[in-house]
Amino acid sequence: MKRFLCAAAISISAALNLFAFESPYFNGYTGFLSGIQNEYDSESFDPAFTGETFFAGQIDFGGKLFLRGEFYAKANDIFKYDSLNGDTPNSYLRVEELSATYTVNSAHASHYISLYYGNFEPVGSDLFLQRQFGIKPIRSSFTESFRGLAGASYYPLYAQGIGYTFHPEGNFAAGINLYKNKAAEDENQDDVLNLDLRLASLAGISTIDFSAGLALPSEVNSEDNDALVYIKELQLHGGLNFLIGNRNTTSLLIQGGVNKYILRKGNSDSDSDKIEMKDIWAFVEPRAQGKYISIDTSGFIFPAEAAEDMIFLRNIIRRYPGTENVLGMNLNIHTDRLYAGATRLSVGAHTTFAVSRIDPDGDDNQENSLCISPYAGIEILGGTLNASVSVNLLDLKSDPEKSYSATIGFKTKF
Numbered sequence: 001m002k003r004f005l006c007a008a009a010i011s012i013s014a015a016l017n018l019f020a021f022e023s024p025y026f027n028g029y030t031g032f033l034s035g036i037q038n039e040y041d042s043e044s045f046d047p048a049f050t051g052e053t054f055f056a057g058q059i060d061f062g063g064k065l066f067l068r069g070e071f072y073a074k075a076n077d078i079f080k081y082d083s084l085n086g087d088t089p090n091s092y093l094r095v096e097e098l099s100a101t102y103t104v105n106s107a108h109a110s111h112y113i114s115l116y117y118g119n120f121e122p123v124g125s126d127l128f129l130q131r132q133f134g135i136k137p138i139r140s141s142f143t144e145s146f147r148g149l150a151g152a153s154y155y156p157l158y159a160q161g162i163g164y165t166f167h168p169e170g171n172f173a174a175g176i177n178l179y180k181n182k183a184a185e186d187e188n189q190d191d192v193l194n195l196d197l198r199l200a201s202l203a204g205i206s207t208i209d210f211s212a213g214l215a216l217p218s219e220v221n222s223e224d225n226d227a228l229v230y231i232k233e234l235q236l237h238g239g240l241n242f243l244i245g246n247r248n249t250t251s252l253l254i255q256g257g258v259n260k261y262i263l264r265k266g267n268s269d270s271d272s273d274k275i276e277m278k279d280i281w282a283f284v285e286p287r288a289q290g291k292y293i294s295i296d297t298s299g300f301i302f303p304a305e306a307a308e309d310m311i312f313l314r315n316i317i318r319r320y321p322g323t324e325n326v327l328g329m330n331l332n333i334h335t336d337r338l339y340a341g342a343t344r345l346s347v348g349a350h351t352t353f354a355v356s357r358i359d360p361d362g363d364d365n366q367e368n369s370l371c372i373s374p375y376a377g378i379e380i381l382g383g384t385l386n387a388s389v390s391v392n393l394l395d396l397k398s399d400p401e402k403s404y405s406a407t408i409g410f411k412t413k414f
Contacts, residue, residue: 028057033409124154156183171202328354383412
């Protein structure tokens with residue numbers, strides 16, 4: 001016992017001395033959003049009050065070790081308690097990220113080794129760019145989300161894994177990740193391992209973030225008892241963030257990716273090697289910056305799971321249950337050049353035409369929406385307070401009480 005206590009004391013002392021060269025620094029980000037819209041399956045006016053919040057914190061030990069944690073909570077109806085013990089919970093709490101990243105600096109490069117759990121720098125988000133290059137988010141205001149730092153998740157990811165990032169001097173970084181993705185796991189298969197490659201660069205006026213990955217689902221092969229691993233198919237996925245120009249000036253944002261493309265043997269009876277629409281996402285947005293007014297036009301196609309996390313698309317998804325994906329166009333006219341005294345204001349309006357593709361029973365059908373969504377933001381209390389109202393013009397005549405929705409949210413750094 002004495003030897004064990006001595007060994008433990010020496011280990012703890014060594015660990016404390018390792019990070020004692022500089023006091024730890026803590027910073028974080030938090031936000032909350034509440035909304036109101038009518039229950040779409042109700043025959044009368046029956047408003048639901050939704051709520052969601054996230055908290056993200058980081059402890060920096062002198063630039064050598066980063067400990068990160070992020071948590072997300074959501075309530076489908078804040079004042080509805082009868083479903084808390086039902087089959088469909090009214091609210092839930094999820095650990096978005098727990099990670100530890102250790103940095104090793106060499107003569108002309110930095111090396112980052114990470115252990116993580118959760119939604120860690122997912123494909124399609126610009127979180128990798130922010131952490132490696134210290135830039136602000138390049139994503140569109142149209143895809144604004146309170147899901148957390150990564151924003152709306154295009155690629156379903158909830159992983160346990162390890163990652164390595166190589167960042168030489170200059171504006172280039174490359175990473176490789178090995179992980180098990182529970183979000184993409186098939187119930188009829190064993191745990192799925194993924195191997196991803198990520199490349200990012202700030203090249204002149206361009207910002208590039210490219211990801212490509214391979215999933216290796218394995219299953220037991222009853223015909224070959226000597227096989228250690230039987231791989232029936234390969235699942236490919238990938239994504240791209242590409243910005244030409246500065247995010248605050250005239251620019252062009254291109255995002256896109258494939259969540260799953262299955263490769264099988266040529267003589268396989270399955271036709272699952274084709275890409276399904278629900279596994280594709282794309283977003284193209286030219287941004288024109290004027291002296292007082294800015295205009296962003298965009299075209300998009302998103303899976304329903306991603307669109308449901310976006311403030312300006314979520315009510316379209318909820319309006320039509322069974323939606324697999326949504327595609328359409330958006331026009332955003334806005335300005336952030338307004339001031340109330342020394343307080344900065346931003347106002348604008350999204351005009352969105354969207355087609356929801358619904359396939360509940362194998363028979364495709366579509367529903368159209370035309371939404372006007374004015375919004376405003378004000379810098380207050382060290383953060384930003386945002387509010388928006390959305391009206392579906394195509395519902396005004398048939399279901400006027402179901403055509404309106406509104407949100408109010410607040411985000412701050414600390």
